[in-house]
Amino acid sequence: MNVLVLLGIILFLLMIVIGGKKGARSFFALFLNFVVVLLAVLFMNDPSLNPIVITVIACTIISCINLFYINEINIKTKTAFVSTLITIVILLVFIVVITEQAMIQGFGEEEIEELGIFSLYIGIDFVKLATAVIIMSTIGAITDAAIAISSPMYEAFCHHPNISRKDLFKFGISIGRDILGTSANTLFFAFFGSYLALLIWFKDLSYSIEEIVNSKIFSAEMITILCAGTGVTLIIPITAWISAFYFVKIRDKKVPQP
Amino acid sequence: MQLLTTKMTKKSRNVLSYILLAILFISSFLFVRFNYGLYERPIAKVTDVRIQDSIENVDMYDNKDLLTTQELVAKVMNGEHKNEEIHLVNEFSSSGAFDQEYKVGNELFVMIEQPAKGQSELTGTIQDVKRDKYLLIVAWAFIFTLLLVGKKQGFFAIISLVVNAVLLSYALDFYLQTSGIHLLVICSISIILFTAISLLLVNGFNEKTYAAIIATLLGTFLSLLITYAVMWMTSEQGLRYEEIQFITRPYKLVFLAGLFIGSLGAVMDVAITMSSSIFGLYEKDINISNKALKKSGMEIGKDIMGTMTNILFFAYISGSIPMLILYFKNASPLGFTLSMNLSLELARALAGGIGIVITIPIGLYITLLFVNRKRARQ
Numbered sequence: 001m002n003v004l005v006l007l008g009i010i011l012f013l014l015m016i017v018i019g020g021k022k023g024a025r026s027f028f029a030l031f032l033n034f035v036v037v038l039l040a041v042l043f044m045n046d047p048s049l050n051p052i053v054i055t056v057i058a059c060t061i062i063s064c065i066n067l068f069y070i071n072e073i074n075i076k077t078k079t080a081f082v083s084t085l086i087t088i089v090i091l092l093v094f095i096v097v098i099t100e101q102a103m104i105q106g107f108g109e110e111e112i113e114e115l116g117i118f119s120l121y122i123g124i125d126f127v128k129l130a131t132a133v134i135i136m137s138t139i140g141a142i143t144d145a146a147i148a149i150s151s152p153m154y155e156a157f158c159h160h161p162n163i164s165r166k167d168l169f170k171f172g173i174s175i176g177r178d179i180l181g182t183s184a185n186t187l188f189f190a191f192f193g194s195y196l197a198l199l200i201w202f203k204d205l206s207y208s209i210e211e212i213v214n215s216k217i218f219s220a221e222m223i224t225i226l227c228a229g230t231g232v233t234l235i236i237p238i239t240a241w242i243s244a245f246y247f248v249k250i251r252d253k254k255v256p257q258p
Numbered sequence: 259m260q261l262l263t264t265k266m267t268k269k270s271r272n273v274l275s276y277i278l279l280a281i282l283f284i285s286s287f288l289f290v291r292f293n294y295g296l297y298e299r300p301i302a303k304v305t306d307v308r309i310q311d312s313i314e315n316v317d318m319y320d321n322k323d324l325l326t327t328q329e330l331v332a333k334v335m336n337g338e339h340k341n342e343e344i345h346l347v348n349e350f351s352s353s354g355a356f357d358q359e360y361k362v363g364n365e366l367f368v369m370i371e372q373p374a375k376g377q378s379e380l381t382g383t384i385q386d387v388k389r390d391k392y393l394l395i396v397a398w399a400f401i402f403t404l405l406l407v408g409k410k411q412g413f414f415a416i417i418s419l420v421v422n423a424v425l426l427s428y429a430l431d432f433y434l435q436t437s438g439i440h441l442l443v444i445c446s447i448s449i450i451l452f453t454a455i456s457l458l459l460v461n462g463f464n465e466k467t468y469a470a471i472i473a474t475l476l477g478t479f480l481s482l483l484i485t486y487a488v489m490w491m492t493s494e495q496g497l498r499y500e501e502i503q504f505i506t507r508p509y510k511l512v513f514l515a516g517l518f519i520g521s522l523g524a525v526m527d528v529a530i531t532m533s534s535s536i537f538g539l540y541e542k543d544i545n546i547s548n549k550a551l552k553k554s555g556m557e558i559g560k561d562i563m564g565t566m567t568n569i570l571f572f573a574y575i576s577g578s579i580p581m582l583i584l585y586f587k588n589a590s591p592l593g594f595t596l597s598m599n600l601s602l603e604l605a606r607a608l609a610g611g612i613g614i615v616i617t618i619p620i621g622l623y624i625t626l627l628f629v630n631r632k633r634a635r636q
Binding site: 002004006014015020037044110114120124138143147180181194196197213 | 322325367390409426459485497559565574584
């Protein structure tokens with residue numbers, strides 16, 4: 001049997017045993033996300049479509065799946081959704097500028113030998129693809145942080161219905177600070193793990209520090225890691241502010257202030 | 259009065275750290291701005307660009323692209339030809355998979371050719387781009403956001419990242435120098451250190467952290483064991499190691515070690531979420547029953563399982579997008595392209611997912627053990 005199939009089956013069984021119905025939904029969401037990424041890649045093959053626009057649409061669908069399908073549609077997930085989209089747009093502007101300036105798109109000289117049989121002049125803008133890659137690699141972490149902040153904020157709001165907007169915002173930020181370290185760690189180790197081969201390669205071929213820092217592959221991966229880290233940090237104040245704003249607004253609507 | 263002085267010292271300490279940060283910030287930019295002399299490779303700064311001509315290129319798969327040649331005039335910034343003018347030629351495509359358009363102000367590593375006799379103009383070929391400046395900008399953007407939003411916790415997150423990166427680098431050096439020791443052994447030791455350092459730095463010395471450390475280690479090693487067993491049982495069918503790039507060592511080991519380290523962060527996240535929320539419930543109500551704790555713990559686990567597995571999934575899969583498109587545009591069939599480019603990434607994501615899910619009950623029971631020990635003591 002295929003390794004992937006067997007690993008998939010084990011993961012599915014574990015998720016059902018431990019998570020029940022919600023576990024099954026989580027597994028199915030993983031599958032749906034895979035389909036969305038695949039479709040996005042197929043659309044990116046069309047030179048007339050802008051890869052960044054495709055990515056933003058794909059990220060919107062993915063956050064819908066992660067927030068509304070795994071959880072359900074309620075005020076917590078709605079505010080998390082809005083915060084995710086805002087964060088992605090802000091992050092996008094920064095990443096577009098950086099990828100264009102740093103010229104980290106496409107393939108490095110270390111990779112190019114293996115690609116000898118391929119035609120590289122394929123008419124797809126690799127600078128935009130590089131931006132798409134960075135955004136896409138953070139979307140999971142960003143939605144996770146968003147829901148991790150908006151959900152306890154809602155709990156706090158229910159327990160203290162008279163809390164002021166400012167206090168609610170402060171509470172959200174303090175929750176964010178608590179998860180900041182671990183969610184940054186999650187991303188860093190994920191990237192360290194997938195770049196392990198590259199790091200060993202650099203060391204084996206005794207690259208000097210200046211060669212490593214300036215090489216396209218290393219800087220592309222460092223920029224990905226750092227942008228991802230910035231993304232999961234940026235979502236904290238944004239979610240805290242939007243949740244505080246919405247929760248209080250809804251309360252004020254229900255109970256008109258004298 | 260004492261309160262006032264402590265407040266004052268705290269304030270002055272803050273001011274001091276802001277000043278320190280500003281000095282670091284400015285000096286680092288000055289450093290990359292003027293570090294040409296430290297480079298052995300000649301660097302040239304583009305001062306003038308002229309487009310020579312553009313031709314349309316259609317490859318054998320009917321992909322259209324525009325190839326443009328540009329003439330650059332640049333100033334050499336270091337080495338024996340310092341301050342001389344150099345003429346360079348660059349060809350770039352509009353897709354830019356392995357080339358790019360240069361603009362005035364770009365800094366390039368060049369190879370200078372010895373001028374022929376009677377020729378005064380210096381010529382050369384472009385080798386690469388000087389990217390240290392951009393790396394620095396992104397690094398500072400990251401540091402500032404983390405400090406602004408996270409304050410003290412943000413600072414500790416940065417410290418833990420730096421310490422882990424240095425540790426990883428040392429561990430790899432150690433592995434490469436002493437070829438006798440198995441990579442997985444070195445990885446296991448590093449993982450114990452990574453876990454202890456990151457969790458203690460982020461959460462401090464307390465029972466929550468100890469429970470999380472034990473749960474993380476059990477979860478990671480158990481998930482590795484499962485993955486290893488699966489690979490052995492299926493004789494690794496479906497894994498396309500050809501695709502691993504940059505390989506100088508036994509590829510299977512490198513893959514497993516990467517998988518091991520890659521899922522560690524997510525497993526730590528799950529473990530600390532479980533232990534701190536269960537301890538939180540216990541501290542709120544010391545008389546809460548084990549059964550109630552178990553139930554709440556499982557509910558929390560269910561909530562985080564879906565989004566956590568997604569984090570790993572996207573972090574791993576996204577990097578393959580440019581390669582997938584290159585394959586598709588070169589008329590590779592769908593199935594072949596996917597299995598060539600995604601098999602290892604998917605295996606990593608699934609194995610990491612197993613680690614995450616398995617850590618939920620492990621974290622729950624380890625934390626309960628600690629809670630009950632605390633109960634017995636009281």
